[in-house]
Structure formats: structure tokens, C-alpha cells
Amino acid sequence: MPQCQEPVELFSADKLHARVRELAVEINADYAPESSLHLAAVLKGGFVFLVDLMRALARPATIDFVAMKSYGSETCSQYIPRMVKDLEEEITGRDVLVVEDIVDTGQTLSRLLEKLSERNPRSLRTVALLNKPSRRLVSLELDYVGFTIDNQFVVGYGLDYAERYRHLPYIGLLEPLPQTE
Numbered sequence: 541m542p543q544c545q546e547p548v549e550l551f552s553a554d555k556l557h558a559r560v561r562e563l564a565v566e567i568n569a570d571y572a573p574e575s576s577l578h579l580a581a582v583l584k585g586g587f588v589f590l591v592d593l594m595r596a597l598a599r600p601a602t603i604d605f606v607a608m609k610s611y612g613s614e615t616c617s618q619y620i621p622r623m624v625k626d627l628e629e630e631i632t633g634r635d636v637l638v639v640e641d642i643v644d645t646g647q648t649l650s651r652l653l654e655k656l657s658e659r660n661p662r663s664l665r666t667v668a669l670l671n672k673p674s675r676r677l678v679s680l681e682l683d684y685v686g687f688t689i690d691n692q693f694v695v696g697y698g699l700d701y702a703e704r705y706r707h708l709p710y711i712g713l714l715e716p717l718p719q720t721e
């Protein structure tokens with residue numbers, strides 16, 4: 541059995557909820573009251589953030605899910621992510637907000653935005669709960685960011701390490717990374 545290391549709390553559940561509420565206010569102000577927002581969450585990590593954000597938005601929003609997988613070599617951090625689960629709904633002519641847990645090198649989100657923009661949404665914006673700009677390998681503009689962090693590995697609030705820790709209500713730091721076997 542793998543050992544379960546206790547993460548060091550970085551953002552408490554209260555702090556996360558407060559920041560999500562602030563993001564929701566910001567997002568609401570940027571969209572016309574009559575526009576119907578379509579939230580496209582990136583699985584798996586983005587699902588907890590999506591649920592809290594959706595409930596904090598003072599407007600009805602529709603939701604959908606997409607999943608990307610990265611294939612690359614262990615020695616090279618550059619890769620071309622592939623879509624392994626597409627959105628179920630058409631997005632042409634809609635106001636789409638991509639909901640991402642964390643942006644690291646930026647390759648996943650950049651590839652996803654490329655694919656989605658080909659479908660001609662009316663608008664395509666991004667909200668990331670966490671951003672690690674020091675790790676960026678591609679140029680990427682994020683519309684809304686919850687917290688900017690250093691080059692640290694974080695878990696909790698939907699984020700995992702080897703499929704563990706997603707259930708934690710807070711975001712915590714894993715240092716050093718645990719062994720999986």
C-alpha cells in the first residue's frame with residue numbers, strides 16, 4: 541500500500557470559497573445579464589471548482605465536461621495533449637467559459653482553446669483556480685485567475701497526486717512528493 545502523506549495547507553476551505561465568490565462577481569460583471577453562460581470544466585481536477593463557481597454565479601449557467609490527456613516522454617516536458625472526452629453540447633454561437641483547476645506549462649489549456657475556438661463560440665474565456673506562470677512553456681492569456689502560486693505541487697479541492705487527495709476541502713502542498721509504491 542502507498543503511504544499517505546499529509547499535505548501542508550496552502551489555501552484553507554474558507555479562503556477558497558471567498559476567492560471563488562470574488563471570481564464569480566468579476567465574471568458576472570463581464571457578461572451581459574441576458575447572456576447565457578456555458579461552463580466547460582476540464583476533468584478531472586476542475587469538477588470541484590466548477591460546482592462552487594456555478595453556485596456562486598448569480599445567473600443560470602449550463603455545464604459540460606471535457607478531458608485532455610498528455611502524452612510525452614519523462615525527460616521532455618513538452619507534449620501535445622489530446623482530447624479524450626469531448627464536450628457533449630455544441631458551442632457554436634455560445635458564451636463559453638472554460639473552467640480549469642490549474643495551469644502549469646499551459647499546454648493542456650492552450651491545445652483545448654485551439655480546438656474549441658475552431659467551433660466558433662460567440663466568446664471563449666478561461667478561469668483557472670490556480671496558475672503557475674513560472675512553469676509556462678506556451679504563451680497563454682488567462683481571463684480569470686484565483687491564485688498565482690510558485691513552482692509547487694499542490695493537491696486537494698479536486699486536484700490529485702496519483703488519483704489521491706482530490707477529496708480534501710483545502711489546497712495543500714506535497715513536499716517532497718510521496719512514493720506511489
Ligand code: IMP
Nearest residue numbers: 643644645646647648692693694699700
Ligand atoms: P499543463 O498542460 O502543464 O498546464 O498541465 C495542466 C494539468 O497538469 C492540470 O490540469 C493538472 O491535471 C496537472 N497539474 C499540473 N500541476 C499540478 C499540481 O500542482 N497538482 C496537481 N495537478 C497538477
